[in-house]
């Protein structure tokens with residue numbers, strides 16, 4: 197059944213894929229975003245469904261809820277680029293914690309909301325070698341992960357006080373079109389499309405669980421479609437990890453050319469995890485969800501995409 201859906205952060209990288217996906221499913225999508233990192237056109241909604249608003253502006257957020265009367269709220273707005281959060285810890289905490297409080301308070305107060313989805317991150321887990329399931333101990337190692345662990349606690353407390361069913365999704369590393377932060381995929385994409393065949397990159401060995409934004413969007417709609425009661429947490433990843441070198445090899449396969457890598461010391465992170473891998477059995481068991489996008493298919497579309505170089 198069609199729902200009125202409010203996506204915070206819907207002009208961002210993952211939120212824009214989610215907006216498109218939910219509209220394709222027939223839902224009425226509204227987007228709230230302050231466009232600090234997102235771009236207006238990415239939201240994919242007409243002007244009367246787009247609200248430029250900061251989630252820390254309680255009055256503004258309440259007005260958006262009054263104007264939209266959402267059934268589902270998907271709260272993705274956050275600052276999350278780890279180097280930015282490290283440089284601006286107070287701002288990261290303010291947005292990711294105080295901003296979440298105003299979104300959840302509005303969801304409780306306004307009376308229309310049936311389900312809430314809150315975006316968390318694999319960064320709430322400590323350093324570990326193997327795949328981590330949702331019961332794994334938590335232990336963020338940076339300010340970003342710490343603010344997101346607080347976001348999870350706020351979501352749990354919100355559920356207790358409101359009784360509104362609430363799902364937390366721990367996103368692993370997203371890839372896909374329209375990435376707004378200079379992560380690995382858009383960085384390689386930018387350099388390759390600028391005709392570089394010697395890439396300047398940071399640490400080459402860390403492995404990450406990369407999941408396409410369309411697959412993430414399908415996982416979120418599948419979870420909400422289950423009508424899960426109560427409060428629950430799900431990893432949203434693919435269950436496969438790739439090193440930086442292996443991602444570069446995927447670009448080589450699509451280009452049909454060899455790429456040389458030079459380690460740029462300025463890009464090397466001083467504190468780095470070597471593995472970050474999701475156990476996604478719970479997501480699959482509850483929803484029947486399966487990922488559709490391989491790394492190679494995703495890279496092929498990135499090489500066709502027009503980017504601002």
Ligand SMILES: NC(=O)c1ccc[n+]([C@@H]2O[C@H](COP(=O)([O-])OP(=O)(O)OC[C@H]3O[C@@H](n4cnc5c(N)ncnc54)[C@H](O)[C@@H]3O)[C@@H](O)[C@H]2O)c1
Nearest residue numbers: 205207208209210230232233234250251273274276367370
């Ligand atoms: N990209 C990833 O690999 C990844 C991994 C784990 C978790 N996440 C989480 O997923 C969510 C979306 O991330 P993304 O990759 O799409 O990032 P993004 O920066 O593209 O999207 C975040 C959006 O939130 C908006 N925003 C930021 N501060 C705001 C504020 N104060 N008020 C209103 N809007 C604000 C930005 O303009 C942007 O459009 C975030 O919660 C992030 O923590 C992302």
